[in-house]
Amino acid sequence: MLPEIGLGLLWLAAALAGLQLLAGGLSLTANGKGMAGIVRPVAMVQGVLAAAALGILIWLFVQTDLSVKLVAENSHSAKPLMFKIAGTWGNHEGSMLLWVTVMGLGGAFVAAVERRLPEPTMMATLAGQAFVSLGFYAFLLFASNPFARLYPVPEDGNGLNPLLQDPGLAFHPPTLYLGYVGLSIAFSFAIGALITRQVGPDFARAMRPWVLGAWIFLTVGITAGSYWAYYVLGWGGWWFWDPVENASLMPWLAATALLHSASVLAARNALRAWTVMLGVVAFSMSMVGTFLVRSGILTSVHAFAVDPRRGGFILALLAIYIGGALLLFALRASTVSEGERFAITSRESALVFNNVMLSSILGITLIGTLYPLFTEAMGTKVSVGPPYFTPVSAMFAVPMFVVLLFGPMLRWRRDRFSRISPLLALPLVVALIAGGWAWAMGVRHVLPLLGLALGPALVVASFLPLRGRSVLRAPLSLWGMVIAHAGIGVALFGMASDSAFTVERLVAAKVGEVNQVGPWSIRLAEVAPIAGPNWTAMEGVLKARYDGGAEVTLRPQSRTFWAPLQTNAVSALKGRWNGQLYTVLGDETVSDKGESRWQLRLWWKPYVPLIWIGGLLVALGGGLALLSRVAQDLKRRVARAKGGNRRDEVAALAQGDTAQGDAAKGDAA
Amino acid sequence: MSKDNPAKAPRWALWLPLVLFAGFVVLVVVGLVKPKNTDIASQMVGKPLPAFTLRAAADERPGLATADFQTGKPQLLNIFASWCIPCRAEAPVLEELRRQGVTINAIAIRDHKEDLAAFLGQYGNPYARIGADDVSAVQLAIGSSGVPETFVIDGKGVIRYQHIGDIRPEQIPDIIRLLKEAQ
Numbered sequence: 001m002l003p004e005i006g007l008g009l010l011w012l013a014a015a016l017a018g019l020q021l022l023a024g025g026l027s028l029t030a031n032g033k034g035m036a037g038i039v040r041p042v043a044m045v046q047g048v049l050a051a052a053a054l055g056i057l058i059w060l061f062v063q064t065d066l067s068v069k070l071v072a073e074n075s076h077s078a079k080p081l082m083f084k085i086a087g088t089w090g091n092h093e094g095s096m097l098l099w100v101t102v103m104g105l106g107g108a109f110v111a112a113v114e115r116r117l118p119e120p121t122m123m124a125t126l127a128g129q130a131f132v133s134l135g136f137y138a139f140l141l142f143a144s145n146p147f148a149r150l151y152p153v154p155e156d157g158n159g160l161n162p163l164l165q166d167p168g169l170a171f172h173p174p175t176l177y178l179g180y181v182g183l184s185i186a187f188s189f190a191i192g193a194l195i196t197r198q199v200g201p202d203f204a205r206a207m208r209p210w211v212l213g214a215w216i217f218l219t220v221g222i223t224a225g226s227y228w229a230y231y232v233l234g235w236g237g238w239w240f241w242d243p244v245e246n247a248s249l250m251p252w253l254a255a256t257a258l259l260h261s262a263s264v265l266a267a268r269n270a271l272r273a274w275t276v277m278l279g280v281v282a283f284s285m286s287m288v289g290t291f292l293v294r295s296g297i298l299t300s301v302h303a304f305a306v307d308p309r310r311g312g313f314i315l316a317l318l319a320i321y322i323g324g325a326l327l328l329f330a331l332r333a334s335t336v337s338e339g340e341r342f343a344i345t346s347r348e349s350a351l352v353f354n355n356v357m358l359s360s361i362l363g364i365t366l367i368g369t370l371y372p373l374f375t376e377a378m379g380t381k382v383s384v385g386p387p388y389f390t391p392v393s394a395m396f397a398v399p400m401f402v403v404l405l406f407g408p409m410l411r412w413r414r415d416r417f418s419r420i421s422p423l424l425a426l427p428l429v430v431a432l433i434a435g436g437w438a439w440a441m442g443v444r445h446v447l448p449l450l451g452l453a454l455g456p457a458l459v460v461a462s463f464l465p466l467r468g469r470s471v472l473r474a475p476l477s478l479w480g481m482v483i484a485h486a487g488i489g490v491a492l493f494g495m496a497s498d499s500a501f502t503v504e505r506l507v508a509a510k511v512g513e514v515n516q517v518g519p520w521s522i523r524l525a526e527v528a529p530i531a532g533p534n535w536t537a538m539e540g541v542l543k544a545r546y547d548g549g550a551e552v553t554l555r556p557q558s559r560t561f562w563a564p565l566q567t568n569a570v571s572a573l574k575g576r577w578n579g580q581l582y583t584v585l586g587d588e589t590v591s592d593k594g595e596s597r598w599q600l601r602l603w604w605k606p607y608v609p610l611i612w613i614g615g616l617l618v619a620l621g622g623g624l625a626l627l628s629r630v631a632q633d634l635k636r637r638v639a640r641a642k643g644g645n646r647r648d649e650v651a652a653l654a655q656g657d658t659a660q661g662d663a664a665k666g667d668a669a
Numbered sequence: 670m671s672k673d674n675p676a677k678a679p680r681w682a683l684w685l686p687l688v689l690f691a692g693f694v695v696l697v698v699v700g701l702v703k704p705k706n707t708d709i710a711s712q713m714v715g716k717p718l719p720a721f722t723l724r725a726a727a728d729e730r731p732g733l734a735t736a737d738f739q740t741g742k743p744q745l746l747n748i749f750a751s752w753c754i755p756c757r758a759e760a761p762v763l764e765e766l767r768r769q770g771v772t773i774n775a776i777a778i779r780d781h782k783e784d785l786a787a788f789l790g791q792y793g794n795p796y797a798r799i800g801a802d803d804v805s806a807v808q809l810a811i812g813s814s815g816v817p818e819t820f821v822i823d824g825k826g827v828i829r830y831q832h833i834g835d836i837r838p839e840q841i842p843d844i845i846r847l848l849k850e851a852q
Contacts, residue, residue: 235791242754277686288693319694326687333683370693373700375815383816385752387779504783506790586790601790 003068003147006056010097010147013049013104014137016042017130020107024127028120028195036119039126040111046133047101047108054088054101057146061088069150070094078534086170092310093146095173099290100136102181106210107133110185115637116206117189118198125192132184135317143313172228176221176248180286182214183251186258187325190279194328199272199336204265207279209629211262215255216622222248223615231571236582236603238498238611241389246369247289250362254282257358260351268412270340270348273333274355280329284322285362291318292369343414350407357400361393368392394447401454401492404485405461423464431457443500451496458489476628484621491614497607501579508589508597518604519547520581527585527598535561537570540585540598546576556585579606713812717827718746721807723800726777727785733774733800738826743851744772745844746820747796748808750780751788753816759835760792766841767795771848775799778808778816819844823851 020042026032027039057070061084066072074094075087089095107129114122140146189207193199225248230238239245258278265275291314342348368384405427409420435453443449462485466474503518514523525541537557544552554572561568574581586599718735725732738744747763749756767773775796777785785799802808811820812831821830821844829851836844 235787237787240752240754273683281686284690291697315694315697322690323687323694326690330684330687334680370696373696376700383750383753383755385750385754387752502783504786506786599790601787 002056003060003065003149006053006060007145007147009049009053009056010137010141013046013053013100014134014141016046016049017104017133017137020046020130021127021134024123024130027123028127036123039123043111043126043130044108046130047104047106050097050101050104054097057094057097058085058088060147061085061094067149067151067153069148070146072150072154076534080533082167082170089173089177090170093140093144095177096136096140096144097146098174098177099181100133100140102177103129103133103136103184106182106185107188110188110210114206116202117192118196118202121192121196121198121203123192124195125188128188128191128195129184132188132321135320139310139313139317143310172221172224175217175224179214179216179218179221179248179255180251180283180290182210182217183255183283183286185210186214186255186279187283190276191325191328194276194332194336197332197335199265199276200339201266201269204262204275208259208262208266209626209633211255211258211279211282212622212626212629215252215259216619216626218248218252218255219615219619219622222252223612223619226615227612231573231582232568236502236504236584236601236605238495238608241365241368241384241386243369244293246365247293250289250365250369251282251285253358253362253365254278254285257355257362258282260358261355264348264351265339268340268342268348270342271352271355272336272339273329276333276336277329278355280322280325281362284318284325285366287314287318287322288366291315340413342412345410345415345417347407347410347412347415350403350410353403354400354407357396357403360396364392364396365389391447394450398450398454401458401488404458404488408462408465408481408485423467424461426464427457427461430460438500441501445500448496448500451492452500455489455491455493455496458492459486460489462486462489476631477625480621480623480625480628482621483624484618487614487617487619487621489614490610490617491612494607494610494612494614497579498605498611501606502608503604505600505602507600507602509600510595510597515600515602517581517602518606520602520604521545521548522581522583522600522602524598524600525553527588530557532559535559538585538588540583540600542572542583542600544574544581544583546581554581554583556583558585558587575609579604580608581605713828714831715828717825718822719807719810721800721810723776723802723807726775726780726799726801727782727789727794729789729794730796730799733776733798735826737774737798738822739824741824742772743821743823743829743848744774745848746811746822747773747775748778748813748816748818748820749775750778750816751784752780753778755835756788756817757792759817760795762836762838762841763795764793765838766836766844769841769845771845772797776802776807778802778805821847821851 020039023032023035023042024039027034027036060068060071061075062081064071064075064077064079064084070091070093071087074091075084079087087094089098107126110129111126117125186207189203189210193203222245225245226238229240229245230236258275258281261271261275261278264271291311368389371384406420406424409423431453434456435449438449438452443452462482465478466482469478505515505517507515509515509524511524511526514521516522521544523543525543527538527540530537530539537559539555539557542554542556544554546552552574554574556572557570559568559570569584569586571582571584573583582603582605584601586601588596588598590596718738720735722734723732738746745766749759763773773795775798777799780801780803800807808814811828813820815833817835819832819836820828821832823829830847832840832844
């Protein structure tokens, strides 16, 4: 009965989305003003119903209800509880349900708290959100029903792909989805603003916290995903430019650009069309990425199941939503023109430069991701990998990082380089020292050298906007920007270290043998079988010493899962302040003489954890900026509630903006 | 609220995103509708391998030269790279071919030694020889435009067949048959 209730709730939610679209749309017409009253409550109920349907599906997974096809195909009674829950979204149907739930809850949240926008724009926004949701509801209900039953009921389920049975990955998709779908709100805001031609600072301020929130989740999701790929896949790399990774990177790039251009729009009423455009593009990239990964169109070479019918359905949705939004943009953008002007040397210019570079990286990533598709249409199959992506994206990233050294110190509207050039001496000296050190360490390749020099310089330069301020009284949003930018520098240093310093050895080791990798000497003490909840493994016991120091133990495993039967290597890592030792146990080989050797892969990766530490700092910076926005917003609401009249509100707004303008001196988010 | 700015984007530029997106949709529709076709004959089929000598790409295998194919026994020439995603899917299939007694030589395209070692460590090493082609020179000379690709070479060093894309498990019998025909 429960699955049928879940399905019923989903239909109900879809019907409410229809009502939301209708009422929101009618409220914009001369005769339909009265409809406006119901739009917000309908949006809220719709979100709650979608969430309830998802809750039921999670419950079915927890119970391992094998009469439900989806559960039988993706779960197994012997699985640990956490992975039963994660199994809910570790598949196509469940993740689409998660998608509409996040969209619905996002819309509900906007309906509940957003009071900044003019009412017609708000109605158009909520109608837009409902319009997008409707397509995804239709997709779920007509093409991928998560509650479909199965008869006869199987004895036990198939189980979740062992690669996904990792705590990191269990909660990685929901994090990314909060980001992807959070951007749907920015999309709806852009649509709403285009329809009512209300693109101004108010629009940017209203949209910004939502973009910021989505962007934080995306940042955390990408960082976690990269770390997951690094330690679970056992190939010792942290970024592969795989279509799946690119699918998450592209919306992030667009959202990063959007955050910065929304700043310009909020503070200076410039870049209007561009900001709206980015609002459309950011969510479009989420949808395109999801489509590319889901339809099997790009991963077809992986020999995964391809489902052209579903692919066709999502493609139709893309054509309607993205195509529609871009058409609206083309028709309306000229009426929202560019707004205020600014000089070449100004904060705006630096942000425009950052936007152009981010968009270029987005463009080349999209081209590289689609190129195999393009050549296949022409008749040949190719694979585009790091040899294309890395140098080409660096071409745009490096100039962007250089501008990032001084951009945040520039004043709005007009500034002089002579004012800030003395301050730049410090990052310049740091870059020279770091670059010299890297050269002395034997680094000769251009990109790693640049990264090792620029990373520390960026960290130092990020703190310069705090100069002359009391550290405690500097606005929170300024701190957010400082920390986020410093995080970029930290991550850059980690990435460059990975390509500059990593040492790798592949050995066939006898038990008792000692091998050397970088400063580590590693003895294979023994290899013994062990068992887990739903796997058995051979576990290697490695005794490692760093430069003759104390002995530490690492236990890499080669795991065999029995539901489904599959083997994968579980790496063992040992972190130090200056890097990470990474070990993988491979297969056993027995020689003709009966001598047994184990394949071991050993990496010494100096400073590599900085990649993810940097990523988390970026997210933390975003979090602080968001906190400051929310705090400002609450303050204003309190002031409005107290004063109760329009004049107070205006005064409070002005006050909020002084604080914000203050923050905007170093504002990026 | 704001002054009109005379320096706004030209009208046609506003349509550009829509045009680009339409291009994307067309591309994807073609990709979805078009049947997967991997039987494209290279201009080089029926011709002898061009002369080349490549240094060893990995420590554990020798390099590769044209002379290595003039052994009287048909062999496979696999074009691959550690950064190529379909090559990962193809690795177990090549391993199976090797197990069935097929000699597989390889050319690694634009690869780095460490990346290649990691790839071979993880996905297996079915190759007898691996030559390093850092600038795709040999790849282009033999009429290959992407990775992975596999050539059937007869015992005199003449190209008999070109397989574009990864070899799927179900295609193993075809490859074995082609090798027999090249005898």
